[in-house]
Amino acid sequence: MHRLALLEKEVLQDRLALQRDEARRAKASEDQLKQRIKDLEAELEGARSEGKAIYAEMSHQCRSLQEAMQTRTRKLEEEVKGLREQLELCQREAEAAQREAKQALGERDQTLAQLRAHVADMEAKYEEILHPGPAPGQAESREASVGRGCAETPCQAQGAAPPVWTQPPGSLKP
Template sequence: MGKSAPMNPFWLCAFLVYSLHIFQVPTMSWAVNSLDFAVRGPSFNVPHISHQKKRSPRADMEAESMRRLALLEKEVLQDRLALQRDEARRAKASVDQLKQRIKDLEAELEGARCEGKAIYAEMSRQCQNLQEAMQSRSRQLEEEVKGLRQQLELCQREAEAAQREAKQALGERDQTLAQLRAHVADMEAKYEEILHDSLDRLLAKLRVVKPQWDGAVLRLHARLKEDLRQFGLNPLDL
């Protein structure tokens, strides 16, 4: 078998372009190394250059064009590789920042959780204390209401008893007043009868003693006139 001919750079570039755009080779440094290999050519093909056939100028021009194209592709790939490295560094920096931000947020979240738990515990304690206070106050109010109801019932019974007593007293008073009025009317009638009888007896006595009083008065009047004349006085002047 004869020795293998050197790889044609045209076909190598075509293969690289096909691999990059079709299969999307993930490592761009591999593509750069491959282009470098295509431009420089393999080292084991150099000793056999004298055994190759002399190429035509057209082939040399095509080879030169392909070499320049490969160089251009290499520069483009190197630029893209540098850009990807910068993007990778920026991405890594962004990832680190995001990780740090996540750690900070997790710390803040943990602090907020702890604070929320503390607040919840405090609110629960206050709520429990408030419920206990409300229950105690409710029991106290129930006891007060019970006592007030008992007092109200007692007052109602006392008021009913007092009302009955007042009605009874009023009835007794009315009865007593009626008896007194009847007694007074009876006494008035008796006194009036006694007064009339006394007056009638007095008038009768006066009618009996009036003639005696008239004679005595006339004698007394005459004697007084005589005494006045003895003193030189006229009775008609007095």
């Protein structure tokens, strides 16, 4: 029995040794896993910090871009407003200039008509001075001679002003 007891004691010691080895290996595995967990947690925390930093930077850039866009929008709106005011002013000035031009053209046309009437009146008086009163029955002959000196040129036929003198200067022929 003694041998059996010794054998049992040896088996028991071997089992205890195996259990201790397994316990050591389990403890080592546990320590490795705990270290791995700590490493992963540190890595996760680093990633979170980096993510927060990136988010903060992106938020800052976004706000900066929004502010820049708002500033640019305000400037463009002010520029558009100024350009519209300039356009309205130019349109009013153009309308006023157009009215003035129409008025000036009307005044010119009226002055030309008055000058033409005056020239025609002067020519008639000139003809009267050159050819005093017709004798009875000679009125038709006088009108024919006056008509001869006032023949229309192609320019006059198109509406141009008639010349002041119908005969060349120095020619006072009836």
